Amino acid sequence: MFRLFNRKVPSYRFIAASLILLIVSMLIGCDSNPKKTKVPKVVPDFSLTSLESKLLTRDSLKGKVVVLDFWATWCAPCRAAIPHLVTLYETYKDQGLEVIGVNLDKGDRSEVVDFVKRNHIPYPIALGANNPITKDLGNISSLPTIILLNKQSSIVLKIVGFNAEIGSKLESELKKLLAE
Numbered sequence: 001m002f003r004l005f006n007r008k009v010p011s012y013r014f015i016a017a018s019l020i021l022l023i024v025s026m027l028i029g030c031d032s033n034p035k036k037t038k039v040p041k042v043v044p045d046f047s048l049t050s051l052e053s054k055l056l057t058r059d060s061l062k063g064k065v066v067v068l069d070f071w072a073t074w075c076a077p078c079r080a081a082i083p084h085l086v087t088l089y090e091t092y093k094d095q096g097l098e099v100i101g102v103n104l105d106k107g108d109r110s111e112v113v114d115f116v117k118r119n120h121i122p123y124p125i126a127l128g129a130n131n132p133i134t135k136d137l138g139n140i141s142s143l144p145t146i147i148l149l150n151k152q153s154s155i156v157l158k159i160v161g162f163n164a165e166i167g168s169k170l171e172s173e174l175k176k177l178l179a180e
Contacts, residue, residue: 041154041155042152042153042154042155043058043137043147043149043153043154043155044058044133044136044137045057045058045059046058046131046132046133046136048100048102048126048128048131048133049126049127050100050124050125050126051109051112051113051116051124051125051126051127052124054124056100056124056126058153059153061098061100061149061153062151062152062153063096063151064096064097064098064151065092065096065097065098065148065149065150065151065174065177065178066097066098066099066100066148066149066153067085067088067097067098067099067100067146067147067148067149067170067174068100068102068137068146068147068148068149069081069082069085069099069100069101069102069144069145069146070102070104070128070134070140070143070144070145070146070147071101071102071103071104071143071144072103072104072105072143073103073105073111073112073115074105075143075144077143077144077161077162077163078143078144078162079119080162080163081144081146081162081167082101082119082121084162084167084170085099085101085123086119086120086121086122086123088170088171088174089122089123090122092174092175092178093123095178096151096178097174097178098123098124099123099124100123100124100125100126101116101121101123101124101125101126102125102126102128102131102133102134103125103126103127103128103129104128104129104134104140104143105127105129106129109127112125112127137155137158138158142160142161144160144161144162145158145159145160146158146159146160146162146166146170147159148170148173148174148177150177150180151177151180156173156177157169157170157173
C-alpha cells in the first residue's frame, strides 16, 4: 500500500495510474501529421568507372536526375528491375535522366559484360563490388537497391527490392524531379 494524497492506495493501482499518466503526457506532445519536411541528404562524392571505361562521378552528374541501381547478375529481383529501368532510361534520357547500374558481382568482369549484352542494357554499368560507394550510402547489402538523386545530387528516394508498385513509385518521383 502507498499513501497518495493522504489515502491508502494499493501499489498496483498506483503503478497503473502512473503509467497511464506517463503515456498520456507523451501523447500530448505527438503530432500525427508533422509539418517538418526532411531535407534530402547529398550523396557522398563517388567515382565509378563504366564497363566502357567512362568515369562517372557525383559532380559529373550534377544537373541530371540520376537513378543508381545496385544489382547483381544472380539476383532475380534485380533482373526483374532491369527491363523497367531500360524503359525509363529510353523514355526520359533526353529530358535529363541518367541511369547507372552499379554491379556488385564479385566474379569475373566478362560475366557482367555478357549479361549486359544479352539483356541489351543501354545505360552505363559500373563494377562496384569493391567501391566505397556501397559503404558511403549505408552499407548496401540487399539487392536491388535503387537510389534516386535530384539535379543537385541529393538523395530523394532509396528503395530496396523491386516490384510493379516500386516501379510506378520510382517513375512518379523521377517525373517530378525532371519537371523541376
